[in-house]
Amino acid sequence: MKILTYGLNYAPELTGIGKYSSELCEWLAGRGHTVEVVTAHPYYPTWVLAEGYDNRSYQHEIRNQVKVRRCPLFLPRIVPTGKRGRIMSHASFAISSIPKLMASVRQLRPDILLAVTPSFLIAPAALAVSRMFGTPSWLHIQDFELDAAFELGMLEGNHLRRAAMSVESAILRQFDRVSTISPRMMDRLHAKGAPPKSTVKFRNWVDTDAISPADRRTRFREQLGLSDRHIVALYAGSIAAKQGIESLAEAAAELQAKVPEVVFVFCGGGASLKHLVKITAPLCNVRFLDLQPDERMRELLATADIHLIPQRAEVSDLMLPSKLAPILASGRPAVAMAYPGTQLATEIEGAGIAVPPSDRHALSEAISKLARDPGLRMRMGEQARALACARWRKETILNEFEARLIEVAGRGRKDD
CATH class of the missing domain: 3.40.50.2000 (Glycogen Phosphorylase B;)
Known part of the structure; x- marks a missing residue:
């Protein structure tokens, strides 16, 4: 199976979404699948560009059998604590990544396009490109960033909130599959209008062999x-x-x-x-x-x-x-x-x-x-x-997810 993953964060970022996205892609590559990634240059969580990367250009690298295409993004000089810097940064990646996303789909001809949010700003491009090339689409939601932005006061206004939620709901209904990481978040996904038949619970995980109880005297x-x-x-x-x-x-x-x-x-x-x-x-x-x-x-x-x-x-x-x-x-x-x-x-x-x-x-x-x-x-x-x-066992969760990916990719091939 050929899998194209699209998202803002990826290794060598050590925490959060980048860690899980890279572990997933490397695991799938280790299973014999061809995996490519379109992502940003690494910066999270410090908001400082990682050493060895040039944010003025596109870059390619191979990380543990995965081809990674890096796209530039805007990084504010001061670590952003409000809405403006984050929105500009996410929007800049959403724009700069579109050419690489299209080039990757043309060259790889993936069996499935897997988009990972945040940032939700990439979801429209992922959906449009998947439709353009007839590629099955999967959106994985690590957190509901739009809801969080309004709850935390980073975005304000009832009219803006209604408009944003309406657009989000319309986009969610268009993906072939939408997944998220917990039962309560699944409930919210359904409340937003995602059809239950197209939704999947896909937990984060831990390698219980690599992380296990150890002596506290470290x-x-x-x-x-x-x-x-x-x-x-x-x-x-x-x-x-x-x-x-x-x-x-x-x-x-x-x-x-x-x-x-x-x-x-x-x-x-x-x-x-x-x-x-x-x-x-x-x-x-x-x-x-x-x-x-x-x-x-x-x-x-x-x-x-x-x-x-x-x-x-x-x-x-x-x-x-x-x-x-x-x-x-x-x-x-x-x-x-x-x-x-x-x-x-x-x-x-x-x-x-x-x-x-x-x-x-x-x-x-x-x-x-x-x-x-x-x-x-x-x-x-x-x-x-x-x-x-x-x-939370890694092998159990990822084996089940792999089976779901194969199922969706197979349906896409039959539709062709």
Whole structure:
């Protein structure tokens, strides 16, 4: 099967959508499929162009049997925290990628075109090109970015929202298949008008062999000047507005004197990193690490006694944190900011503690409770590992997705 993947993010980006898109494409290539990718030059989550790439031009490379076509995009000089910079960046890629997308379809003649959002701005081009060449189309939604943009105030206005949602709904109904990553997000997809017969739940995943429970006495503790007596509360991933990361800073300030053995470690980058560093500067119980490569991920996750999953209430069930599956696989408990009944709260049931996103005191109390009870941490960690193996195993999820791709591609060939 020949597969063309189209999306904004791809390896060597270490977090989020780029990580999952590249793992998917490399896995499919390893299964013997021909896989090509049209994507942007790598920049996420720091919004700084990765070393070795030239954002003034198109570039091609081969990464683990996958041909990758890189397209330029606008990168603001200052990491964008509002709407203007992000929209301009996403729009610039949507425009610059169209020639490469068309060239790839002409040359490869793919059996299926798989578009990955965000950014939803690429969806119209993906749909138009697939129709032009008679290629079956699949749209995979990692988060509902339009809903999130309005909920977070990055986009405003009732008329604009109605217009945007109307266009989104019309586009969703035109794809041969539309997938997303959780049951609640599937419900939203149907509410937006995507026909149930054309929708597929396609979870993110974790390699449960590569990420597994390990000794907490890691080199990271030594690097950070921490001993066995310290209880590490770890946040690892993108540091951006939708995470509500400032709540963790408030919890660190509250626990600094009450539970001094708890140390908050932030590992990542993103639009809110400088702000986070600034507001935690007076605190002695906060440490920072740069983003870590895949080969050190198991060790990083093992460093934690408690994992932290912040999330703003406004984006509940509009996305599911990509860090969740590795956290569960590491066999450590989590404290998640999620209301009861939301997808995130449901996913960590028995494997952590969910607290209301707006309740700073409840967040601090949950961290304190786990810090003071090693038996509880162990029991919840064991349940986390069991959930990862039951629900999030990479081979199971990707085998099922491959079968769905073959089914859709086969129908396209019959229609021809």
